Each structure stands twice: as structure tokens, then as C-alpha cells.
Amino acid sequence: MKHEHRKSPFHDHEHAVEFDRRAAKSEIRAELEKKLIDMLALKGEELVLDLATGTGRFARPVAKHIRGGRVIGIDQALAMLRVGHEHEDPVPGYRQVAGEAGALPFKDDTFDRAFVSFSLHHFGRPALVAREILRVLRSGGQFIILDPVLDEPRDSLDQRLEERINQVFRRTHGADFRFHSAEGIHNLLTQAGFRIARTDLPTYSFDQDGMEGIPTGRHWLEVAEELEGESPDLAERLRERYFRWERKGEAVHVEGSFSYALICGEKP
Ligand SMILES: C[S@@+](CC[C@H](N)C(=O)[O-])C[C@H]1O[C@@H](n2cnc3c(N)ncnc32)[C@H](O)[C@@H]1O
Numbered sequence: 450m451k452h453e454h455r456k457s458p459f460h461d462h463e464h465a466v467e468f469d470r471r472a473a474k475s476e477i478r479a480e481l482e483k484k485l486i487d488m489l490a491l492k493g494e495e496l497v498l499d500l501a502t503g504t505g506r507f508a509r510p511v512a513k514h515i516r517g518g519r520v521i522g523i524d525q526a527l528a529m530l531r532v533g534h535e536h537e538d539p540v541p542g543y544r545q546v547a548g549e550a551g552a553l554p555f556k557d558d559t560f561d562r563a564f565v566s567f568s569l570h571h572f573g574r575p576a577l578v579a580r581e582i583l584r585v586l587r588s589g590g591q592f593i594i595l596d597p598v599l600d601e602p603r604d605s606l607d608q609r610l611e612e613r614i615n616q617v618f619r620r621t622h623g624a625d626f627r628f629h630s631a632e633g634i635h636n637l638l639t640q641a642g643f644r645i646a647r648t649d650l651p652t653y654s655f656d657q658d659g660m661e662g663i664p665t666g667r668h669w670l671e672v673a674e675e676l677e678g679e680s681p682d683l684a685e686r687l688r689e690r691y692f693r694w695e696r697k698g699e700a701v702h703v704e705g706s707f708s709y710a711l712i713c714g715e716k717p
Contacts, residue, residue, distance in 0.1 A: 457571070457623055459503070459526035469504040469532050475662045477653045477709075478567075481595060482510055484649060484711055485564060488593050494518045495561035498585065500550055500578070501525075501568030505533035505543060507595075511564075512542040518561070523548045550578045555585045562586075564593040567664060569634070570618075573625030579641035579714075586716045591646060594638070597665060598650070598710045599628045600690055610686050617672045618665070631710045643714030654706040658697070663707065670694065670701060 458464040472478055485507060489497070493516040499508040502522025512520040523546045524530050530545045548554050550565075551574055563582050572578050582592045602608045611628070619626045629637070631650055638645060660666025673694045676684040688694075692705025 457526060458621060459529050462528045465504060465526070465528040465532040469506065472506045475664060477662065477664060480653065481709060482507060484651065485566065485593060485595050486511060486514060488647060488649065488711055488713055489562055489564065491515060496559065498523065498560045498563040500563060500565040500582065501571065502545065503529045503533065505536065507566045508543050509538060509540045512540040515542045518542065519544060521546060523553065525549055551581060553581045553585050557584050558587045559585050560587065561590050564595065566595040569594055569596040570626060570628050571622060575637055576641060579637050583642050583716055588716055590716045591713050592643060593711060593713045594634050595709065595711050596629060598631050598708050601630045601632050606682060606686050610683050613676065613683060614672050617675060618668050621668060631712065634710050634712050638712065638714035644717055645712065646715040647713040649711040650708055652706050652708045656704040658700045658702050660703060
């Protein structure tokens with residue numbers, strides 16, 4: 450875990466500010482926020498945990514749906530929490546806590562809901578995290594995972610592509626980074642002891658210059674550029690499965706789609 454701390458760029462204040470700025474401008478994230486709020490089905494009195502809350506970009510709108518209850522956001526990166534704390538739109542029902550996803554500083558059977566957005570792929574030990582969430586949820590409580598997902602590999606070329614994608618992202622985000630598939634998330638939840646209550650797998654298409662507004666988009670362009678030079682068969686598979694790219698001077702035109710999982714597990 451200490452290793453993960455050193456590697457993560459989220460501990461850097463400038464990175465945290467930049468993440469928050471990009472997140473605010475993403476239409477895809479805005480669409481996913483609505484879906485997350487629908488899936489949480491809040492009545493208003495709930496105690497909700499936002500795991501790896503970052504700057505609170507999802508926690509804040511969720512907290513606006515709460516009256517008597519509260520959203521507690523936990524994150525290991527103080528820089529992200531600080532940017533969230535200094536936000537121009539403070540929400541009374543949102544509190545932040547510094548801490549580790551794999552060792553939650555909460556008692557058993559505490560929360561009515563938990564969610565994690567755009568962070569599962571950063572956890573080195575996701576099974577441990579899923580068991581921690583199960584522990585802190587009340588019986589009947591629900592945990593929603595929202596994360597970009599890769600397609601389930603169909604052959605060895607897909608497997609090699611998945612490995613290369615993760616390798617490129619690890620250069621920025623550290624050795625723990627790993628994209629999951631929707632099936633992988635189902636398995637993670639059921640193996641921890643959850644019952645799958647709901648699944649939504651939206652796909653968002655894009656056709657634009659540059660990756661602005663597309664979560665994790667910047668690194669996808671690094672993947673494309675590297676594969677183009679080193680492995681034409683993997684570059685072609687990337688085009689088939691995810692997106693095409695075409696350089697136009699300084700700009701790169703991208704056209705394709707990425708899928709996201711919103712998967713809700715319920716504690717029996
Ligand atoms: C991409 S950001 C997402 C933040 C927020 N959920 C959002 O969607 O705006 C990923 C966050 O996960 C946090 N994180 C990664 N690993 C963690 C861990 N093991 N425990 C707590 N937080 C973690 C990072 O510090 C970072 O703030």
C-alpha cells in the first residue's frame with residue numbers, strides 16, 4: 450500500500466486541480482452521474498459512503514439528494530481531499546475522511562449505501578476492498594461500482610491488447626492499475642458475498658478532435674501511438690474494439706466508443 454502512495458499522481462496538488470477541472474467539463478461523467486443517482490435510489494435519510502471520493506465530484510451531487518442523512522467521502526490522497534474541501538460549491542451533507550479503501554476506519558454495519566466511481570481500477574487488492582465494503586454496509590445495503598470497463602477478451606490478441614493498455618496506464622498511475630471487465634466486476638462482488646441487484650452497461654460514442662471530456666482519454670492516445678509504432682496487429686485490434694485515430698497536424702481526430710459499468714451489489 451505504501452508503494453501505491455508514492456506512485457499515485459493524485460497526491461500532487463497540481464494534478465488534483467487538473468483532474469477536478471477536467472472532470473467538471475466531461476459530458477460523459479455528467480451522464481454517468483445521473484445514472485449513479487438513479488441507481489442509488491435515495492430516500493434522503495441514508496448514510497452513504499463514497500469510496501475514493503477524490504475531489505467529491507460525484508459525492509457533492511449525491512449529497513444534494515440527502516436531507517437527514519450524509520455522504521462520507523474517504524480517500525488516501527490529501528491533495529484530492531483539499532481541492533474538494535476548498536470547492537466553490539460546498540454541500541452541508543458531505544464530509545471527508547482521509548483513509549485507505551482496504552482498511553476502512555468505520556464500524557461494521559454502518560452505511561446504507563456505498564459507491565465507488567472511476568477508482569476501482571486503481572485498487573491493488575480489489576477483493577479486499579469489496580470485503581471491507583461488505584463489512585461496513587448494513588444488511589440490505591447496496592454498493593454501486595461505476596468504472597470504465599474493457600471488453601471481455603475473445604482471443605489471445607485481445608489478451609495482449611488488454612495487457613498493453615494496462616502497462617501504458619501503469620506508467621502514470623503505478624503498478625496497481627488494472628481495468629476490469631463487467632464480468633470481472635460481477636465476480637468480484639459475488640465472491641465477496643454480495644448479490645448482484647442491478648447492472649447497467651452504457652456505451653458512449655465520440656467523434657471529435659482530441660480526448661477532452663473523455664475520462665482517461667489522454668492515456669488511450671498514448672496506447673494508440675505506441676501500438677502504431679510497435680505492433681500493427683494490436684493497433685488494428687484497438688481500432689476495432691475501442692477507437693480510431695487520425696493525426697491532423699497538432700490535433701488528433703478520434704472516433705469510437707468506451708463502455709462503463711454501473712453494477713449494484715446488495716449485502717444479504
Ligand atoms: C480518478 S480519481 C476518482 C475520484 C472520484 N471518485 C471521482 O470520480 O471524481 C481516483 C481516486 O482514487 C483514490 N484512491 C486510489 N487508491 C485508493 C485507495 N487504496 N484508498 C483510498 N483512495 C484511493 C485516489 O487518491 C483518487 O482520488
